[in-house]
Amino acid sequence: MEPKDRLIFPLDVSSREAALDWIERLQGQVGLFKVGLELFVAEGLPFLNTIAEILPGGYFLDLKFNDIPATLKAAQHRLFKNVTFFTVHCDQGRQMLRETVAALQNGVKFLAVTVLTSLSSDDLLALGYDRRYALNPTELVLLRARFAQAAGCRGVICSGQEVKAVKERFGPDFLAICPGIRPDWSVVAADDQKRVVTPYEAIQAGADYIVVGRPIRRAANPVEAAKRVVEEIERACP
Ligand code: C5P
Numbered sequence: 001m002e003p004k005d006r007l008i009f010p011l012d013v014s015s016r017e018a019a020l021d022w023i024e025r026l027q028g029q030v031g032l033f034k035v036g037l038e039l040f041v042a043e044g045l046p047f048l049n050t051i052a053e054i055l056p057g058g059y060f061l062d063l064k065f066n067d068i069p070a071t072l073k074a075a076q077h078r079l080f081k082n083v084t085f086f087t088v089h090c091d092q093g094r095q096m097l098r099e100t101v102a103a104l105q106n107g108v109k110f111l112a113v114t115v116l117t118s119l120s121s122d123d124l125l126a127l128g129y130d131r132r133y134a135l136n137p138t139e140l141v142l143l144r145a146r147f148a149q150a151a152g153c154r155g156v157i158c159s160g161q162e163v164k165a166v167k168e169r170f171g172p173d174f175l176a177i178c179p180g181i182r183p184d185w186s187v188v189a190a191d192d193q194k195r196v197v198t199p200y201e202a203i204q205a206g207a208d209y210i211v212v213g214r215p216i217r218r219a220a221n222p223v224e225a226a227k228r229v230v231e232e233i234e235r236a237c238p
Contacts, residue, residue, distance in 0.1 A: 142162075199229050
């Protein structure tokens with residue numbers, strides 16, 4: 001993999017035009033584009049077909065499925081044209097993960113969302129998690145990653161603060177994708193991400209891919225910002 005292949009850019013915009021514009025600006029600078037809830041809700045299935053056509057190398061569909069197994073199995077069938085990665089939450093338990101992944105089609109790689117990078121220890125405590133997990137989110141990430149691996153997921157989404165432990169426990173082939181990336185030079189106003197690290201730190205700790213959105217999208221020069229992130233990845237590459 002080249003350094004830029006490890007950079008995932010989220011198309012967190014609410015129109016087809018804006019998404020296509022970002023693809024045109026950043027194609028060649030990033031490895032993979034990600035379609036999330038905002039764009040999917042705005043433009044729906046027809047737009048996924050467009051994306052599948054203009055990105056023949058595949059794209060990341062990040063809908064973070066979270067429901068009962070029967071609903072998830074039924075809902076995923078029409079989504080997967082040219083999808084490389086697809087996300088499902090871990091917190092509905094092992095059966096849900098197993099059944100959803102077992103219904104997988106077209107070689108899509110399932111990634112399990114362990115603990116959102118926007119959650120801090122205080123948030124986990126407030127949600128009622130046991131102190132053992134709330135005060136040490138890495139423990140919760142490792143517990144859920146074990147379910148994900150047993151269910152047949154190809155990897156997990158976790159923060160850069162947990163990636164080293166995930167790689168040590170589950171081995172190099174179990175993918176770790178890290179959002180919550182904040183380069184030293186980025187300033188994201190009213191930031192919701194809490195368990196953050198820099199691109200360098202995430203890659204050095206073993207992340208296979210990093211998701212970098214607002215630090216690039218809101219930069220004065222997004223192409224230059226993407227290049228700076230890739231340089232940092234290159235410096236950190238083992
Ligand atoms: O870099 P920025 O915070 O803008 O990136 C946000 C993107 O990362 C969003 O598309 C969000 O859905 C995604 N994401 C996340 N935390 C996770 C999983 C994905 O922020 N645990």
